[in-house]
Amino acid sequence: MVEAELKARVTAPDVVRRGLEGLVAGRSEVYRDTYYDTPDHALESADQELRVRTVHGPDGSRTVLTFKGARVDDESGSKPEYETGVEHPEAVHALLRGLGYVPVVEFEKRCRNYAFEAHGRQILATLVRVPELDGTFLEVETLTEEPDVAAALADVRSVLSSLGIDKADLTSELYTDAVRAHR
Secondary structure (H helix, E strand, O other), X not given: OEEEEEEEEEOOHHHHHHHHHOOOOOEEEEEEEEEEEOOOXXXXXXXXXXXXXXXXXXXXXXXXXXXXXXXXXXXOOOEEEEEEEEOOHHHHHHHHHXXXXXXXXXXXXXXXXXXXXXXXXXXXXXEEEOOOOOOEEEEEEEEEOHHHHHHHHHHHHHHHHHOOOOHHHEEOOOHHHHHHHHO
């Protein structure tokens, strides 16, 4: 599956939040992300990501291991994504280090997630604040098959537009790069 996703810097977060709350109740969660790579940064060089994410929410915590392949198009952050739940996070961290991967960046994202259907697709819209970075971001994504990425991105753009986000607000800046630059 491909995660067809667009990300925007939000200039009016309260307006966007109200628009999303008008669609569905949001869910506040805190993500603690650790990104891994080889010592020679082979994954980053190949535009790939390996991440362990622990999500803390109102119903407890859960951890997922995620691998994202290289982007499938030049205009978005859309990548093939493979994800699985993790029962023992510390074991997965130890396993990755034992295989030669090293943590390259760790940070926290404070998120409010909105899951809904639009244009016949399951959509996840997430308002994001990274404490180390200025501003609020909005990620809108849907899962699709690779041949359908362009159509899925058109639907994502439509959702963004309905929330008052236009093309000039879109960004391809990665949180990992921004956090490393800040530090």
